[in-house]
Structures are given as C-alpha cells and as structure tokens.
Amino acid sequence: MRTEQIPTIFRLKTIYRILPFWIVITICLASNISFPDLGHFIKSGEVMLESKAILSQDLFTHTYHGLHYINSGWLSQVFFAFCEKIGDLELFIFLKTILLLITITIIYYFIWNITKNYRISLIFIFFTIALGITNWSVRPQIFTIPIFAFFYSHLYRTANIKGSSIFLLSLLMILWVNLHSSFSLGIILVGIFLVGEAIEKYFDREKNKDLIKKSRLKKLLFLLILLVSVTLINPYGIDIWWDMWANASTSQGRSTEWRATAMNDFSGFCFIISIVISGIILKYSKRRITVTEAILLFAFLFAGFKSTRMIIWWGIVSAPILAVHFCSIDAISERISRGKGHGEFKAESSKLKAE
Known part of the structure; x- marks a missing residue:
C-alpha cells in the first residue's frame, strides 16, 4: 500500500505527533496525585478563600511573634483549594494533565520548528519527559512548568x-511570582540571553559597534528591567526576593529533595545519561554552539547537579539545543536528507549549521 493510500491517522507522521501527548496523558492518569504536603497547600488555600485574606502565619507550625511570615506560593494554594472545592481530588488529575500537556505542546513544537523533523522531535520530547517525570507532582511548582517552557521557547525562537511579547511575558511574571518562588528562573533566562547575545555581538568584528543600539539587545535589557520590577506586584513586595534567597540558601539543609543529585535513583541515572548524550552530540555536531547556548547548558547543568528538583529545568533547556545540534551530525543529516528533496534539505541544513 502506498503512503498516500494509508489513512492519515495511521501514518507515521501522525503517530509521531500524537505519541508524546498520549504518553503524558497515560502517565498522569496512572500516577498518584498524593504528596506529603498537598494537604497543607489545600488547607492554606481554603483558609484564604474563607477569610478573603493572605495568610499572616503558618497554620501548621508555630510562627514567632513579630516574625514576618511570607507565603510565596499563596496563589497556587488558592487554586488548589478551589479545585478541591468544585471537583474534589479527581480534579487534580485533570489539572495536572492539562498543565503538563501545555508544557509538552510548547516544547514539542519548539523542537519541531527548529528541526523540521518529527522523529527527532519525538526523541527529544522523550528526553525531556524522562528528566522531568519525577517532578510532576501536584504541588505549586507544577503551575510554573508551562510558564518556564513558554519563556524559554519564546526567547530562543x-x-x-x-x-x-514584552507585555505578555510581564503578565506571566506577575502570575509566576505569586504562584511559586521559582520566578527568578524567568529572569535568569532573560539575563542569559542578554549576556550571551551581547558577547556574540561584541566579538563580531563587523557588528561590534554601538552594542546598546542593537534592537534585540535593547529590548532584552528593557524586558529584564521590567520583569524584575513587576516581581514586586505581590502581597509582600520586595520581601519576596529575600524569602526566595533564604529558601535557595537553606533548602538543602532542610529537605532531602533539595540535596545534591544522587546517582542512585531514576532521576540521577537519567541525569547522568543525559550528560553523556549531550557530550556525544556536541562533540560530533557540525553546528557552532553559540555563547547563549553554552551559558544555558552550563547554568542548568550546574543547577541539575545542585538538586534533583532542578533536573526538570535542565531537561527543558537542553532538549531543543541538543536537537538542533543532533540534526547537524553528518550521519543524521544524510539520513534526514533521504526523506526530503535535496534542495529543501540543503537549505535547512545550511541554516542550522550557520545559526
């Protein structure tokens, strides 16, 4: 039977498109939504909904008199309480599935848009899923995963x-800072793109004059300043930064999940394998790695070593970069070219290597 005679839904290209989403749905429906502190989040949200006020003390431990209590994930707790109220615990499964499907959709089409290859997109979506699956628990961080993916995809492409774009990213940052204390990751992403591209422009002999006049650099700088400013739009103002820094500084001593990544469990094993794969791909890639890509990889690789909770960000950041470098490896390029017209492939290959 010829390819054109096969029903569209049964063609390989369609399967490549559907499979990642089917896997995410299956994992979400089969997984347990319970987590040790989920009840804490729901109860805190219920109290805020009933009182119509932000919590001024921790409900489950003693808050010293006069101590300024900062509940950085207050909005996510309100969402959890609302979900439990209107749909009981079953709604959490739906919420988790939707948020992760949005994330995978963003990353999948991000990779496809820069590689134009469904098989490679599928491979690196699996790469991302394997590195992130242990952090797919129903907790405040799950709201921020699609936001992080969107920030990264938008800045890269x-x-x-x-x-x-600046307006949309600013609105998302306002949402992010009230959902979870990981909001600084969005600012770090913008900072990396700004520094990386500034270095690239500085060492470009033909374009090394008047860096600040470069349109994209100016907009990245403006976006960075604006994002830092809008983080103050929260119930605690600038104190949210001190709380974020305090948590980042002491979390490894207070919680086992924030300790350095151990190589004796699934997430640690996947992390090490991903590093080996990354090294092999970058070694044989014919595409020049940009300064921005190098900083992104090193920064989030370091974060992955620092804590198991950070491996998910390494997976999201590294997958698109590795995918585009994977396409430029000679053996892979030749294999891809067999399924494309020579002229079409040659144009795409030249573009990938030049970027």
Whole structure:
C-alpha cells in the first residue's frame, strides 16, 4: 500500500505527533496525585478563600511573634483549594494533565520548528519527559512548568521581541511570582540571553559597534528591567526576593529533595545519561554552539547537579539545543536528507549549521 493510500491517522507522521501527548496523558492518569504536603497547600488555600485574606502565619507550625511570615506560593494554594472545592481530588488529575500537556505542546513544537523533523522531535520530547517525570507532582511548582517552557521557547525562537511579547511575558511574571518562588528562573533566562547575545555581538568584528543600539539587545535589557520590577506586584513586595534567597540558601539543609543529585535513583541515572548524550552530540555536531547556548547548558547543568528538583529545568533547556545540534551530525543529516528533496534539505541544513 502506498503512503498516500494509508489513512492519515495511521501514518507515521501522525503517530509521531500524537505519541508524546498520549504518553503524558497515560502517565498522569496512572500516577498518584498524593504528596506529603498537598494537604497543607489545600488547607492554606481554603483558609484564604474563607477569610478573603493572605495568610499572616503558618497554620501548621508555630510562627514567632513579630516574625514576618511570607507565603510565596499563596496563589497556587488558592487554586488548589478551589479545585478541591468544585471537583474534589479527581480534579487534580485533570489539572495536572492539562498543565503538563501545555508544557509538552510548547516544547514539542519548539523542537519541531527548529528541526523540521518529527522523529527527532519525538526523541527529544522523550528526553525531556524522562528528566522531568519525577517532578510532576501536584504541588505549586507544577503551575510554573508551562510558564518556564513558554519563556524559554519564546526567547530562543523570537528574533524580534515586540511590545506584545514584552507585555505578555510581564503578565506571566506577575502570575509566576505569586504562584511559586521559582520566578527568578524567568529572569535568569532573560539575563542569559542578554549576556550571551551581547558577547556574540561584541566579538563580531563587523557588528561590534554601538552594542546598546542593537534592537534585540535593547529590548532584552528593557524586558529584564521590567520583569524584575513587576516581581514586586505581590502581597509582600520586595520581601519576596529575600524569602526566595533564604529558601535557595537553606533548602538543602532542610529537605532531602533539595540535596545534591544522587546517582542512585531514576532521576540521577537519567541525569547522568543525559550528560553523556549531550557530550556525544556536541562533540560530533557540525553546528557552532553559540555563547547563549553554552551559558544555558552550563547554568542548568550546574543547577541539575545542585538538586534533583532542578533536573526538570535542565531537561527543558537542553532538549531543543541538543536537537538542533543532533540534526547537524553528518550521519543524521544524510539520513534526514533521504526523506526530503535535496534542495529543501540543503537549505535547512545550511541554516542550522550557520545559526
């Protein structure tokens, strides 16, 4: 039977498109939603909904008199309480599934747009899932995963940052800072793109004049300043930064999940394998690695070593970079070219190597 005679739904290209989402749905429906502190989040949210006020003390431990209590994930707790109220615990499964499907959709089409290959997109989506699956628990962080993925995808793929993009990212940052204390990751992403591209421009002999006049650099700098500013739009103002820093500084001593990544469990094993794969791909890639890509990889690789909770970000950041470098390996390029017209493939290959 010829390819064109096969029903669209049974064609390999369709399967490559559907499979990642089917896997995510299956994992979410089969997994247990319970987590040790989920009840804490729900109860805190219930109290805030009933009192229509932000918590001023921890409900489950003693808060010293006069101590300024900061509940950095207050909005996610309200969402949890609302979900439990209108749909009981079953709604958490739906919420988790939707948020992760949004994340996978963003990453999948991000990878596909830069590789134009469904098989490679599928491979590196599996790569991302394997590195992130242990952090798919129903807790405040799950709200921020699709936001992080969108920030990264947009900054990487958008050559011309428009006013609408700046406005949207600012709104997402306001949401992020009230959902979870990981909001600094969005600012770090913008900072990395700004520094990386500034270094690239500085060492470009033909374009090394008037760096600050470069449109994208100016917009990245403006976006960075704006994002830092809008983080103050929360119930605690600038204190949210001190709380974020305090948690980041002491978390490894207070919780086992924040300790350095151990190589004796599934997440640690996947992390090490991902490093080996990354090294092999970058060694044989014919595409020049950019300064921005190098900083992204080293920064989030370091974060992955620091804590198991950070491996998920390494998976999201590294997958698209590795995918585009994977396409430039000679053996892979030749294999891809068999399924494309020579002219079409040659144009895409040249573009990937030049970027």
